[in-house]
Amino acid sequence: MPRPRSLSTDQLAAAALTVVDRGGLSGLSMRTVAGELGMSTMGLYRYVADRDELERLVVDRVFDAVDAGPPAGGPWERQVEDLVERVRKAFAEHPAVVALTLVHRHRSRGALRWAEALLAVLGDAGFADRERLVALRALFSYLVGALQLEHLGPLAGAGTQRLAGLPPDEFPHTTANARYAQHVTADEEFTEGLRMLLRGLSPTAGRP
Structure with missing residues (x-):
């Protein structure tokens, strides 16, 4: 299976989130994310250490869409x-x-x-x-x-x-x-x- 020369954190997070959206948390693994990226499981270890890191990337990906700016005035x-x-x-x-x-x-x-x-x-x-x-x-x-x-x-x-x-x-x-x-x-x-x-x-x- 061909391996991309390099992957950005954004690409890794997007792939992991796609896996979770499609199959739930039980479907999240180094193997499934590697498959989503079109690479070998061992190749993915060049970028992330384990599933725990994939989980953090997924949480980051969703929270990055949250506007953390000051809310409008009022009570x-x-x-x-x-x-x-x-x-x-x-x-x-x-x-x-x-x-x-x-x-x-x-x-x-x-x-x-x-x-x-x-x-x-x-x-x-x-x-x-x-x-x-x-x-x-x-x-x-x-x-x-x-x-x-x-x-x-x-x-x-x-x-x-x-x-x-x-x-x-x-x-x-x-x-x-x-x-x-x-x-x-x-x-x-x-x-x-x-x-x-x-x-x-x-x-x-x-x-x-």
């Missing part, structure tokens, strides 16, 4: 919402990559740039050092969890229908919740959940 809550929605939009096109963000967020420059923008908004809003730390992690946890629920376990679908069909005398709240869930869109669930979280976050300096 800090609206600015945070803007930044979070940017990540959601980017990962909506590559849902299988969401699970990798928890492992590689500290090594992805794109993720770090986004976190830096979010920390700046929180700092300007009056969040102290510890508060910024907790708020950042809470928001990132919500974002990753909500994205996985949206793409791996959406409200509408067979799972929700099964819950709605449980014995109501044994699970009255679960069945009622499941019936209602069938009428809530993914956008509504995500945005309303984020706003609930933001209502619970406030800087000490801004409290009465």
Whole structure:
């Protein structure tokens, strides 16, 4: 199999992301990425050390599409919402990559740039050092969890229908919740959940 004379990081990341989009995380390997690039598996080792490095490249590739610039003015809550929605939009096109963000967020420059923008908004809003730390992690946890629920376990679908069909005398709240869930869109669930979280976050300096 012919081997390209040289490969850029962008080419490697694009090939790895294509593999993940097509076959999920279970399909990501040195062999499959090498095949996508039209080269031997051993040839790929000239550029990346292992699958772990491929995963980081994939996370970088998706986060590079996220605008990490300062959000438009307005209340800090609206600015945070803007930044979070940017990540959601980017990962909506590559849902299988969401699970990798928890492992590689500290090594992805794109993720770090986004976190830096979010920390700046929180700092300007009056969040102290510890508060910024907790708020950042809470928001990132919500974002990753909500994205996985949206793409791996959406409200509408067979799972929700099964819950709605449980014995109501044994699970009255679960069945009622499941019936209602069938009428809530993914956008509504995500945005309303984020706003609930933001209502619970406030800087000490801004409290009465």
